Amino acid sequence: MTEEINKAFDQLQSGNTILYPTDTVWGLGCDATNAEAVAKIYALKNREESKALICLVSDIRMLERYIEEIPEVAYELLEATNTPTTIIYDNPVGIAKNLVSADKTLAIRIPDDEFCQKLIRKFKRPIVSTSANIAGQPTPKTYKEISPEILKGVDYVVNLQNNKKASKPSTIIQLRSNGEIKVIRA
Template identity: 60%
Template sequence: MPKKFIMQEEINKCIEILSKGGLILYPTDTVWGIGCDATNEEAVAKIYALKKRENTKTMICLVANDFMLEKHVSAVPEVAYDIIDLATKPTTIVYDNPKGVAKNLVAEDNTLAIRVASDKFCQYLISNFKKPIVSTSANIAGETTPQTFQEISIAILKGVDYVVNLHQDQNSGTPSSIIKLGNDGVVKIIRE
């Protein structure tokens, strides 16, 4: 079967699950991630429960492109576009005043970590789904982030509604850099 057809089939299965408020385990431009519809509060709550994570610990949201980013952030600072264009590895930016996402994704200080996906599968999935998707590492809170699909625990594998059948034989990348961009122009590196 041609690769393109297999990818489209996987995207269709993911969209079916995401549309019903389900959880997917999927390869991202960094590490394997647990994902859900970032606009669905109940779905986001399922991820917190699966990861045994306090819902005060925020998660990353993936968008397909700048247009989708602008739709979910009140004001994207100009410097954000330079950071996205010049970054040599996947870079997540924490923005002030997110909008149109689940309330339990937004931090107490009214910020949200968002990354424009650089991976083709993620870009196509999010573009086809037409909504941002949560991306959080595929581990229980406090445990080591899996570097390969094989390192993902049984609890996580059994806790999601669908496991994407792509790139399972490849090593994951490393977690993204995280930069906080305040609307006041202050740039703070949270994770290199």
């Protein structure tokens, strides 16, 4: 795993895209602070930039560096949940502008996955995590279901295919600064 973390780290440092296993489904990723790298993900997925992407952080401290003000309920949710949960926050800072939604929000998850945790900690910045599919196509549940277009279009494929079991996307909850809570995907 260490070798794959180092290879993925080098790709992220170079502004490239990676295909990697997460705590949910296989993800397409890049440096979430690099607008050119984020644009590559949108192009690879054939996805409009107005449709937001998720990014991953290693822990609460990293989350606090990239969100202006975290609602108190977010801490409670993150502590209470036992399934992968992505939270949409208001007013992200220090993130590529094309990753921030028009309503000035950003979806962030703290993954419970050893590879993701070690990679993000080594990289010291958030990484994009979006399902490894062309926009409008089904989300692949296993590595074998990833389309040839994605496999050929990504700069690096993390070689941990045998370690990832079929899973499902995370729950998505939006927390607004005004206290509004909305479940986007259960």
